[in-house]
Amino acid sequence: MAGSQDEDSRIAEGIYDPSVRTLYGALRVFDPDVVQSILDLVANLDGLSLRLAREKEYRHDIGNVNPSLWGIVRRLWAAITLAHEERDLENAPNLFDLCQSLAKFTRNLVAAEPANQKRTFENEPYMRALVYQYTSYTAMQDVNSFAATRMLVQALSNLVTANDPLAQELWQAYLNLPEEQLILLRLFGSPDDRTIVSTLVFILNCIHGKPERMRLLLSSPRGPRVCIGMLDRLNALVDADESSDLGKAFEVGYQVFAELTSEGLLPELYDTLAIDEEVITPHQTTLLKILDSYLQTSPSDQQAHISGTLVQMLISIFFTLSTYAQEAIQRSLGPGNADDHESPIETVTTPLSNGLNHSDVSDTPVAPAALQELDLLLPKVCEALVLVAQSLTTLILRVEGSSKDGSSNEPGTSAKQSVNAAASPSGEGLVESLVKTLRFLDIFVPRITFGKVVERPAPPGSTAQPGSAQTSSAQSPPPGFNYVKRDLVRLLGTLAADSRDVQDRMRACGGIPAVMNLCVVDDQNPCTEHAIFALRNLLHENKENQAVVDAIKPVGRWDERHVLQGL
Known part of the structure; x- marks a missing residue:
């Protein structure tokens, strides 16, 4: 790429390093249509890259000793960007290697060198333009382009790492780009795992320890779209092997959202991800998974200053999800099976561990033989309910534990008291809503015992023939229902521990028989241990609750086919 004679002379006069002089010579005769010209430039760039990576002093001094270097770097980026724009990448595979070599050279040149970062930053528009080209549909179908894409992202990352002014300028600019030019979002569409890792590292480097830049992910025009792109990728990486590239990508992505959580931004982000008339979105569910892990x-001590905010967020989400689940199950059960306290419905419980059936004093509805309606969103709601219950339980137990060992000044039961005192907009307490949801789920979700669906008996006094039983048409519940009863009853037991108020409220809303009904073997919801623990907490030093259990008498026993027989 030839320049004017005067310009060439000025640049040549400012070069004192033989390697830089050779690089400039290759640049002057560069022709993107001549393969050997490309190879010569690649060889020179790779040689300098290796030395820059190995010798920190050389990296520090190269721009000072060779003041013309920055003009050379600018001409390199301009020339190679133009070569990409004027040619079809499918027919110019050598440009992949050239772009990779230039990006690697730049990455190593600016690493941990603020002065080099500042001088190189003027080339960022060229780098962004190349990333845009390499994230086109055509380029991403060619595996040979992946290395160049990764190196471009790494060069951008090193360009702003630990350099607050540049990071702020770049981050703000990127999150205000028109959506069609939003390269961060385009990068998340790459099929290359290592490119995803590099992209997430780039984002983490931009926001690390900087609340004002974290907030831009919520408040800027394109910030929420970037969050959605990250969550989409992370959701697919949850089960990845930790030692793999996918596992590394998940770990870096998790750190991005962990930083947002530690700054107390998670509730606002959760609301930002909401969609009108959707009770829960996939991105919100992924965010709840990350919160549970966090x-x-x-x-x-990292959670202490945000625990109150998280508890309030989780309480609000719980009421939304539990209300939806109750209404969806009610629609499925059909008319006449409403959970109506004014019209109690006669029921029986499923088998207890001793093989006897007990009369049930609750008004839990009995499922009909066939569902009237199936809500396809219900499994996703139950999946999110599991995450909310787990997170609330963890917050309560960890705050209490840190208080008892003296590592926190926050009152040990503050999170627990907040949950126990919580009420829905309609005035229903969280404890009562929790019990009602458990009772509906216990009827709606079939029990799986040793791989078989447990037959549900007809209630005493019904018109069913002796020995007949209602059988669920499903062989196993959808995956979203796994463990939902287990984690809800675990939360219930945690709330009831050493709380006379919760014990009495549980008795008043018929929660004791509901917990007893869960003291059974269930492969999909192994909640026996947690139900027994909850029952213990409900009965501890509470004679009224103990009397309720004593009043529940056996009315029959189960035979080997799980059919109810009279005593």
Whole structure:
């Protein structure tokens, strides 16, 4: 790429390093249509890249000793960007190697060198334009382009790492781009795992320890779209092997959202991801998964200043999800099976561990033989309910534990008291809503015992013939229902521990028999241990609750076919 004679002379006079002089010579005669010309430039760039990576002092001094270097770098980026724009990448495979070599050279040149970062930053528009080209549909179908894409992202990342002014300028610009030019979102569409890792590292480097830049992910025009792109990829990586590239991508992506959580931005982000008339979105569910992991793995002192905000968020989500689940199950059960306290319905429980059936004092509805309606969103709602219950339980237990060992000044039962005192907009308490949801789920979700669906008996006094039973048409519940009863009853037991108020409220709303009904073997919802623990907490030093259990008498026994027989 020839320049004017005067310009060439000025640049040549400012070069004192033989390697840089050779690089400039290759650039002057560069012709993107001549393969050997490309190869010569690649060889020179790769040689300098290796030395820049190995010798920190050389990296620090190269721009000072060779003041013309920055003009050379600018001409390199301009020339190679133009070569990509004027040619079809499918027919110019050598440009992949050239782009990779230039990006690697730039990445190593600016690494941990603020002065080099500042001088190179003027080339960012060229780098962005190339990333845009390499994230086109055609380019992403060619595996040979992946290395160049990764190197471009790594160069952008090193360009702003630990350089607050540049990071702020770049981050704000990127989150205000028109959506069709939003390269961060385009990068998340790459089929290359290592490109995803590099992209997430780039984002983490931009926001690390900077609340104002984290907030831009919520408040800027394109910030929420970037969050959605990250959550889409992370949702597919949850089960990835930790040692694989996919596992590394999940870990870096998790760190991005962990930083947002530690800054107290998660509730606002959750609301930002909402869609009108949707009770829960896939991205909100993924965010709840990340929150659950954060609460279980991060130190308690990192959670102390945001625990109150998280508890209030989770309470609000719980009421939304539990109300939806109750209404959806009610529609499925059909008319005449409403959970109506004014018209109690005669029921029986399913088998207890001793093989006897007990009369049930609750008004839990009995499922009909066939469902009237099936809500396809209900499994997703139950999946989210599991995450909310787990997160609330973790918050309560961790806050209490940190208080008892003296590592926190926050009152040990503050999170628990908030949950116990919570009420829905209609005035229903969280404890009562929790019990009602459990009772509906216990009827709606069939029990799987040793791989077989447990037959549900007809209630005493019904017109069913002796020995007949109602059988669920499903062989197993959808995956979204797995463990929902287990985690809800675990939360219930946690709330009831050492709380006379919760014990009495549970008795008043018929929660004791509901918990007893869960003391059974269920392969899909292994909740026996948690139900027994909850029952213990409900009965502890509460004679009224103990009397309720004593009043529940056996009315029959189950034979080997799980059919109810008279005593």
